[in-house]
Amino acid sequence: MKVTIIGLGLMGGSLALSLKELKGCEQIIGVDTKLANTVVALELGLVKEVNSLEESLVGTDIFIVATPVKASIAIINYLLDHINDEQVVVDLGSTKLKLCQTFKNHPKRKRYVAAHPIAGTENSGPQAAISNLYEDKKVVICEKNLSDDNALSLAVKILVGVGMETVFMSAEEHDKHLAYISHLSHVSSFALGLTVLDLEKDEKNIFNLAGSGFSSTARLAKSSPEMWKSIFAQNKEHILPALDAYINHLSAFRDDIANNDENKLSEKMNNANNIRKIIQ
């Protein structure tokens, strides 16, 4: 099998590393519009061969699109316009509705599989690639009935093969859930980083005191602006209400502190403690 990975950053680079171990993946080809990324990917041994998108059309069994979601649309469109009826295109982007809507009526829609691995780190670029990124993670596959069975099978073979468990849902459900469970966390962290960096301008020693709680809540502020600006653009419909709900909870919490209302604060914190049921 020949796998072509488009986008050699954290997601694509890590997939390349994992696929080396998967039986049947004889050839893994890398494509990246950034020359620097292809150089680093070759140096690090993520892939042995790089190609242009055009060249990769010949002989590839499955294309994995692992670019920022804004770039994905044009790439998937190009691929669907040029592939034959056996080739498969999978994308790994963090938003799914926009893509599913865009390709809904494409004549090759059935060769496309819309996937999203719930895996990542705050780091980006080929140098961030790690071989176990996908181990024991979930992968959401959207609108599975719009893909050919054999296209879905091949995508699942790859995604499960690197250690993930499939979860099937509509693109609409996916984007709503992800707004709360991931995109909101990123906005929260970016804003926390900005707030604390503001203070640092005047107070140079503040970071001596940063403990593990701060690192944990602010680490996503390191995330790639390029990747996240397109996620925010493509999922604003769900991110805005999530963010409004979050700001409302924060404001209510703020008012309880201002009013010394320990009962209300205790009630809120006891409710929040229920998150224990979800995260270990």
Next chain:
Amino acid sequence: MKVTIIGLGLMGGSLALSLKELKGCEQIIGVDTKLANTVVALELGLVKEVNSLEESLVGTDIFIVATPVKASIAIINYLLDHINDEQVVVDLGSTKLKLCQTFKNHPKRKRYVAAHPIAGTENSGPQAAISNLYEDKKVVICEKNLSDDNALSLAVKILVGVGMETVFMSAEEHDKHLAYISHLSHVSSFALGLTVLDLEKDEKNIFNLAGSGFSSTARLAKSSPEMWKSIFAQNKEHILPALDAYINHLSAFRDDIANNDENKLSEKMNNANNIRKIIQ
């Protein structure tokens, strides 16, 4: 040396575990107003002996007050009223200004050392105690000049002895910095937990999708309401402006998403990326 630890939760229990390894700490006595905590602490072997606060007055060289900060005031006051001129009282609370103000004119102020280990987890109670909690952490000591040299030395011996590095500052500075670097993170996490739990009421499957980013930003929502309500009460003067600044950043971020302003979003995220300089 006889050390009496008042409060056998995460902080006190972990200190008891660490002190077992420290030369010169022959006797470690536990005190807790919650009978259940003393039972668990004895069962887990955190301490070999428990006592009442009154009984502990005899023969103790250093008292470590590791209770929620609201309870600490009465306990420290009782101790300072009853100790002799050789005994030392240290507290480990997360707010320092209120305590330093309260005891500023106490006749035994010089026997008191105001400390705050920048260490903790989201778990609480004696069962949460771990032996390496204080290893390679910072401990802030406030108003060191108001403590006797030999009281400060004994406190430092214990705190550095369990693996911490001292940082000296005023109680005012401490409380301001901690508002940004710790207390704000906790409010952020509590509110994130509440926001996502609201959604879960309708959408049972959402947590299938919770990745490491969500866990990381929301884990502090598990923190003890009892401990945190008193921190919020004692440091509201600094927490409120920090929280207002945070809500302002979030609202601005929200507006940029709503307005599709990718330039402003990129600028904000690039600025937030500077957090890399601070957290590894």
